Amino acid sequence: MGLLSLAIWTPVLFGVVLLALGRDENAPAVRWIALIGAFISLMVTVPLYTGFQLGTAEMQFVEQAPWIDRFNVNYHLGVDGISVWFVLLTAFINLVVIIAGWEVITRRVNQYMGAFLILSGLMIGVFCALDGLLFYVFFEATLIPMYLIIGIWGGPNRIYAAFKFFLYTLLGSLLLLIALIYLYTVAGGSFDIQTWHTLPLGGTAQTLIFFAFLAAFAVKVPMWPVHTWLPDVHVEAPTGGSAVLAAIMLKLGGYGFLRLSMPIAPDAAREWAWLMIGLSLIAVIYVGLVAIVQRDMKKLVAYSSVAHMGFVTLGFFVFSDLGVAGGIVQMIAHGFVSGAMFLCIGVLYDRVHSREIASYGGVINTMPKFAAFALLFAMANAGLPGTAGFVGEWMVILAAVKANFWIGLGSATALILGAAYTLWMFKRVYLGPVANDDVKNLQDINAREFLMLSLLAIAVLAMGVYPKPFTDVMDSSVAELLRHVALSKLN
Amino acid sequence: MIDNYSWITVFPEIVLLTLACAIALVDLYVKSPSRTPTYLLTLATLAIVAFMQAGYAISGLNQYGFSKLVVSDQMGNWLKCFAALAVMVTLVYGRGYAAHREMMRGGELFTLSMFGLLGMFLMIGGNNFLVIYMGLELLTLSSYALVALRRDNTLAIEAAMKYFVLGAMASGFLLYGMSMLYGATGTLDVNQVAQAIASGNIRHQVLVFGLVFVVAGLAFKLGVVPFHMWLPDVYQGAPTAVTLLIGGAPKLAAFAIMIRLLVEGLLPLALDWQQMLGILAVSSLLVGNLAAIAQTNIKRMLAFSTISQMGFVLLGMMSGVINGNTISSADAYGSSMFYVVTYVLTTLATFGIILLLSRKGFESEEIADFAGLNQRSPLYAGVMAICMFSLAGIPPMVGFYAKLSVLQALMSSGQAVDIGLAVFAVMMSLVGAFYYLRVVKLMYFDAPVQTAAIDAPAAVRIVLGINGALVLLLGIVPGGLMALCASALASMMAG
Numbered sequence: 014m015g016l017l018s019l020a021i022w023t024p025v026l027f028g029v030v031l032l033a034l035g036r037d038e039n040a041p042a043v044r045w046i047a048l049i050g051a052f053i054s055l056m057v058t059v060p061l062y063t064g065f066q067l068g069t070a071e072m073q074f075v076e077q078a079p080w081i082d083r084f085n086v087n088y089h090l091g092v093d094g095i096s097v098w099f100v101l102l103t104a105f106i107n108l109v110v111i112i113a114g115w116e117v118i119t120r121r122v123n124q125y126m127g128a129f130l131i132l133s134g135l136m137i138g139v140f141c142a143l144d145g146l147l148f149y150v151f152f153e154a155t156l157i158p159m160y161l162i163i164g165i166w167g168g169p170n171r172i173y174a175a176f177k178f179f180l181y182t183l184l185g186s187l188l189l190l191i192a193l194i195y196l197y198t199v200a201g202g203s204f205d206i207q208t209w210h211t212l213p214l215g216g217t218a219q220t221l222i223f224f225a226f227l228a229a230f231a232v233k234v235p236m237w238p239v240h241t242w243l244p245d246v247h248v249e250a251p252t253g254g255s256a257v258l259a260a261i262m263l264k265l266g267g268y269g270f271l272r273l274s275m276p277i278a279p280d281a282a283r284e285w286a287w288l289m290i291g292l293s294l295i296a297v298i299y300v301g302l303v304a305i306v307q308r309d310m311k312k313l314v315a316y317s318s319v320a321h322m323g324f325v326t327l328g329f330f331v332f333s334d335l336g337v338a339g340g341i342v343q344m345i346a347h348g349f350v351s352g353a354m355f356l357c358i359g360v361l362y363d364r365v366h367s368r369e370i371a372s373y374g375g376v377i378n379t380m381p382k383f384a385a386f387a388l389l390f391a392m393a394n395a396g397l398p399g400t401a402g403f404v405g406e407w408m409v410i411l412a413a414v415k416a417n418f419w420i421g422l423g424s425a426t427a428l429i430l431g432a433a434y435t436l437w438m439f440k441r442v443y444l445g446p447v448a449n450d451d452v453k454n455l456q457d458i459n460a461r462e463f464l465m466l467s468l469l470a471i472a473v474l475a476m477g478v479y480p481k482p483f484t485d486v487m488d489s490s491v492a493e494l495l496r497h498v499a500l501s502k503l504n
Numbered sequence: 505m506i507d508n509y510s511w512i513t514v515f516p517e518i519v520l521l522t523l524a525c526a527i528a529l530v531d532l533y534v535k536s537p538s539r540t541p542t543y544l545l546t547l548a549t550l551a552i553v554a555f556m557q558a559g560y561a562i563s564g565l566n567q568y569g570f571s572k573l574v575v576s577d578q579m580g581n582w583l584k585c586f587a588a589l590a591v592m593v594t595l596v597y598g599r600g601y602a603a604h605r606e607m608m609r610g611g612e613l614f615t616l617s618m619f620g621l622l623g624m625f626l627m628i629g630g631n632n633f634l635v636i637y638m639g640l641e642l643l644t645l646s647s648y649a650l651v652a653l654r655r656d657n658t659l660a661i662e663a664a665m666k667y668f669v670l671g672a673m674a675s676g677f678l679l680y681g682m683s684m685l686y687g688a689t690g691t692l693d694v695n696q697v698a699q700a701i702a703s704g705n706i707r708h709q710v711l712v713f714g715l716v717f718v719v720a721g722l723a724f725k726l727g728v729v730p731f732h733m734w735l736p737d738v739y740q741g742a743p744t745a746v747t748l749l750i751g752g753a754p755k756l757a758a759f760a761i762m763i764r765l766l767v768e769g770l771l772p773l774a775l776d777w778q779q780m781l782g783i784l785a786v787s788s789l790l791v792g793n794l795a796a797i798a799q800t801n802i803k804r805m806l807a808f809s810t811i812s813q814m815g816f817v818l819l820g821m822m823s824g825v826i827n828g829n830t831i832s833s834a835d836a837y838g839s840s841m842f843y844v845v846t847y848v849l850t851t852l853a854t855f856g857i858i859l860l861l862s863r864k865g866f867e868s869e870e871i872a873d874f875a876g877l878n879q880r881s882p883l884y885a886g887v888m889a890i891c892m893f894s895l896a897g898i899p900p901m902v903g904f905y906a907k908l909s910v911l912q913a914l915m916s917s918g919q920a921v922d923i924g925l926a927v928f929a930v931m932m933s934l935v936g937a938f939y940y941l942r943v944v945k946l947m948y949f950d951a952p953v954q955t956a957a958i959d960a961p962a963a964v965r966i967v968l969g970i971n972g973a974l975v976l977l978l979g980i981v982p983g984g985l986m987a988l989c990a991s992a993l994a995s996m997m998a999g
Contacts, residue, residue, distance in 0.1 A: 032882075081905075083986040084912065124882070146908075150899040157893060160941070164949040172949055176941060183898075183937055187930040194912050195923065 015076040016060055017090040020100055021138045024054040024107065028130035031123045040122040044115055047126035051111040054133065055104040061097055067485055070094070070493030072143060072207075080147070084197070086204050089144040094490030095271050095341060098483060099140040099264060102348045105472070106260045107133035110253040112465040113356050117252070117363055118166065125166060129253060132158040136261050140268060145193045145204040148272075152229075152265060153186055159254065159262065166251040174249035181242040182232055189229035192222045196277070210276045213502050223281035226274040233266030236326060237296040240319045247315035248368070252359025255311065259318050260352035264344045267325045271337070271494065275329065279498040282330070289330040294423045296323025301430035305437065310361075310368050313438055314354045317394060320427060321347045327424055328409035331416040332498060337491045339408025342483055346393070346401035346476055353390040353469040357383075360462055361442075365451045370441050374448025379455040384443045386458075386466040391439040393473045395432040401476035402431075404483075513569030513576035516556045516584065517625050523549040524618035531611030538603045539611055546614040547592055550621070554588035557581045566995065568631060572693055575631040579763070579841070579992035583756045587624045590753035590848055591617055596967050597856040598745025600960070604863070605743060607653045616653075617749060620646035624757035633682040633692040633769075636761050640678070640725070643757065644671050647750050651742040663741025670724070670734040678721025684714030685769075694769040701772040712776055718765055719780045726758050728818060729787040732811050736795075739807035740869075744862060747803060748855040751810060752848050759844040762821060763996070767837060774825035781822040786925070788815030789932040796939045802858060802871045805939060806851075809895060812936060817843050819929060820910040826917040834997045835916070838990035839909035845989065846894075846902045846978065853971040854891045857884055860960050860968070874943055876952025883965075884958065885947045887972030894975050896940040897933050902978040907933065909986065 014022075027050025034043055066073060072091030080088040092100060110129055118125045135158070138151035156179055164175035197204050200212050214222070232239045243263075247255050275282045282289075297320050304316035321343065328340030360383060361376070362368055377384035393400035396407075406428065414421030447453050458466065476483060511518075527549065531542045561581035568575050595617060602613055619642060626639025648671065652664035686692055688710045689700035701711060720731060727735040739747050766777050792812030799805035820840030824833035861868035861877075878885035894901030911926050960968075978985055 032886075079983075080981075081983040081986060083983060083990055084909070121878075124878075150904070153899045153904070157898060160944075161948055164945060172945055175945070175949070176938070179941060180934065180938060184934055187934055188927070190908070191911070191915075191923070191926055191930060194908070194915050194926070197912065198916055198918060 015090065016057065016064075016074050017076055017092065017100075017141045019057045020054070020061065020104065021090075021134050021141065023057055023134070024050060024104075024130040024137075025134035027051075027054070028127040028134065031127035031130065034123050037120070037122055040119070043123045043126055047111050047130060048108075050130055051104075051108040051133075054130070055101075055108050058101045058104045058137075061092065061100055062482075062486075065097055065486060068489055070489045073097075075143075080144075084146065084204065085202050086146045087144050088147060089205065090141040091143045092141055094487035095494070096140045096268065097486060098341075098345050099261075099268060100137050102345055103133055103136050103140070103261050105468075106257060106348060106352050109352065109356070109465050109468055110256050112461060113256065113359060114251075114253045115461055117359070121165065125162070125253075128158040128162050129257065132162070132257065136265065139265050143206050145196065145206055145209065147204075148206065149186070149190060149193055152189075152269075153183075155262065155265070156182060159258065162254040163246060163250045166254070168249040171249045174246045177242050178246045181239075185229040185232035185239075188225040192225035196222065206272065210497065212277070214278065216280060216503055219278040219281035219502070220284070223274055223278040223285060226269065226278070230266040230269040230274065231292075233269065234263055234322045234326060235266070235319060236292050236323070237300055237319065238292075240296070240300065243319060244312045244315040247318075247355075248309060248311045252355060252362065255355040256352040256359075259314070259355055260348040263318065263322055264348060267322065267329070267340070267344050270326065270329055271341075275498050276494065278502075280501055280503055282498060283332070286330045286332065289326055290420060293323040293327035293330065294420065296320055297327065297424055297427045298430070301427055301434065304434040305430070307434075308370055310358045310370055310438065310442070311355070313370075313434060314351065314358065317354075317431070317434060318347070318351050320431070321351070324406055324409050324424065324427060327420075328405075328412060331412050331420070332495060333412045333415060334491055334495060335408050335415070336412030337495060338484055338487055339405050339412055341405075341487055341491070342408060342480060343405025345483060346405050346473075349469055349472045349476065350390060350393045350400075350402050353386075353466065353473065354394060356465060356469070357387045357390060360458060364455055367451075370438060372449070373442040373452055375443070375445045376452055376455065377443045378447050379452060380457045382463065383458045383466075386470055387443060388439065389470055389473065391435045393477070395435040396428050399474070399477045401473045403477055404480045509567055510569035512565070513567050513574055513629070516553050516560070517622060517629070519556065520549065520553050520618060520622050520625065523552075524615055524622065527618070528611065528615040531615070534611065537608065538599075539608050539614070542611040542614050543595065543599055546595060546618060549618065550588050550592040550595075553621075554585050554592065557585035557588060561585060561992075564995070572695065573632045573635050574626075574629045576629060577996055579996045580628045580760065582988065582992055583628045583760050583841075584625050586845055586848065587628070587753040587756045588621060590756070590852060591621050591749065593852050593856075593967060593971065594745065594748045594752055596963055597852070597859045598748060600964070601745045601859045601862055602743070604865075605654060606656075607743060607745070612653060613650070613745075616646045616650050620650070620749065621753065624753060627757040628760040630761070630764060631694050631768075633686065633694070633697075633765075636764060637675075637679060637682065639757070640761065641675060643754060644675065647671075647746075647754070650746045650749060651738060653746060654743050657743075659741040660743060663738045666734055666741075667738045674721050674724030674731070677717045677724065681714045681717025681719075681721060684710065684717065688714060694764055697769045698771055701770065711773060715770060715773055715776055716780070718770070719777055719784075722758070722762055722765065723784055726755075726762070726814050726817075727811055728784045728814050729791040729811060732788070732791070735811060736804050736807040739810075740801055740804045744803065744855060744859050744867075748852065748859070751806075751855070752851055755814075755844055755848055759817065759841060763837060766821070767824065767833070768996075771825070771830070775828070778822040778825065781818045782925070785815045785818035785822060786928065788812055788818065789929055793932045793935040797935070799939075800871055801869050802874070802943075803869060805871060806854065809936065809939070810851075812932065813843075813847050813895070816907060816910050816929065817847075819925070820913050823914045823917060823922065830997070832913070832916055834994040835990060836913035837997075838986075838993040839906075839913045841989040841993060842909055842986055843906040845985065846906045846975075849971070849978070850891050850894045850903060850975050853887055853968065853975060854895075856964070856968045856971060857888045857891075860884060860958060860964065861954075863956065871943060871946065873954060874946045875950040875954075877947040879952050880955070881958050883969065887968055888947060889944050890972050890975050892940040892943050894979070896937040898937070900976070900979040902975050902982060905979060905982040905986065
């Protein structure tokens, strides 16, 4: 069994074991097994980085075995510079989320932990799949655990949110399925993504495929104007669910653009780049403005996620080394930062049971340690140099300015808007005098929360100070991708 | 001229008939109110028959019998094997339910099930219009009686009446269509009909006239729009165990006669019947999915869901012949077969859960009865959730691969209209996802209304567990069953 299979199936296996354990009487054992499972799952992904060959765009750690002969589908896995970090990120966030749910979740603990472990395995599967159908199966299967997580452990309006999440994303991915089947037919009976990369396609076909992919990935990212599900879902989802959703699940969409849309339909991608850039800028500027006026912290961070993901798609569609690499770095950084932001909100929510900004004020007086972490993550979200949030944004802005000054200018406003909504929220929640009795009675974070936030803080700082391990890994793959996208596939 | 080979082709049928008669007699002496001896003997009979059919299928037997009245081929033998297993599982699930509802005053449930199965065998193995028709009548007559088995229940009697009147009319359609074709071609033999039509000497008009009636009759039996009216009422009114007997295994037989009549007998008219099936498929997808949303009764909801699922089966059936070219037909019909087989598998587990939740004096009929099932029993909730996701076509459940293979067959023509149809079909399955998800929502997100403990015999628990696991496992490794269906159809198309 290869490393990638281990990375996918270890968490799934632990998840299934947890589901079988049942009963809340076993909760302590369940938590420890989940933690061990998540830790082992993270450990098995480490060799993917240490053993990764730099300087090549080839797929690495490749595994291939026939899966469904009838459709010539293979269990074909592999990672390149674009995807390898997402595998590690997913396993890492999963560990953090398991810690985050430790004592907060008291109801059906085994199903909660099991769902997250299975979900993490499935998402790693998406990043590793090199077969179109395998990709789709993992991509869709992630909906099931997430649907249950939102619906069972979510807030008061969780059922609406769960349905909105499921049906919205299903709508997009069904069109993706049609596109995949079409490609299978055109490719003469092959679901192999790398075969599709070199498949000549006519202009109309490319456009249709591009938009079918767009339907799936734009919803997932989410891009303006199909982002409306995200705030609703984030608000109702449990803390862990929000963290995984923002940190990893949105990246499935961004990753889809790089792995499928751009290489398979490069001509259409270039032809419609103006549209993508336009939508991205709207996300960055308009959704950024929307974020400022939010009263609910989770909604604010949700809108901020949409704005940050707008940066990602913007970086992709200016078609330069810096832009694409910047977009990927931004995705990873956003994984750490948005996960951390949601966990911070979770810490407050567990104590006060309110997400309203107005319910807080002066938290720094009663929770100084926690406020320090929150400040770091807020700064990272605003894109302060030295934090993870800065690197990607800076690269994307540079790339955008190179492509077109006005695009660059538009995207740079994000730094202002990001600072505005994040820091204003920080001021209202943390600074100032103690606002009410709830805040007065707050207990500072315990060792578990300290551990979970430190893990993220280390990641955020490390990536901000020394992003080289991230950019080095992706250089060759990004260059190869751009070289490929520059070639026309029209006959 | 009965040769030795002929006996081989119908040997399982003879065994089934003999044992069914024997069990009917033995049952007269059974005193136990739960009819345990009859039950066990029936299961044993079904197991023997299923085993024999599996053996036939694996040996690759391809044999006509009795002057080509019947045929024993790979497709038929697999379908017979699955049908026998499906009836067996149905009886395991339904026995407790039936025992609590005075349906076991005699052994009719078991004997009629076996005769119904015999009818299915004749439908599946028939190579002659009349044999197929006789099989169909044997099946439906047994079903009418089964629906009316709770003779003191008004709903059941009403359902039986409706089923009988409409079913008889459908049989009339089918018979009328067959007689037209007989008049035009001068033969009842399926292969000879195909040859006669292919010769081109027969007036197209007459053939199409007959074809319309045949397709209408088939549509009735499959329960596709606009011939679906009986289905929701019968599903709802029949005792749940009988609903499963009607809604499970017979779908396999209905698929088989569709293959025998349309593909083997009327392939030269494919252009005509494909268009008809296209219209039926589109309207079934539309009506089935939209009407299912409005239902509060789970059996009625599943009836409409069946209608929409059969629409998908027809999509596969209508994509076999592309521009007069039959190269991809085996793939297309194979995808339909895969769809039907996995559909029956999923339906068995779904109704298994419904039967389980119905206790003595309590019918689990409303969708709301599923509320909080996860808290009452995570296992049963899990099985039901797997089935719902499978019916909705979400991977990695087997239902996804069924939809995938049908859509692939449909889109292999590469024509814009077919791709449009595929888009329509997936959009309709998005609508479908809503009502399947609603069941999952009730089970997992809501607090239980019913709190009575769910107790089931070990046999039911084990079979249900295996059944649910199969829906998931066949989704993780669907290759084997897919290849089986494809090769079964390929050998049929070749021979």
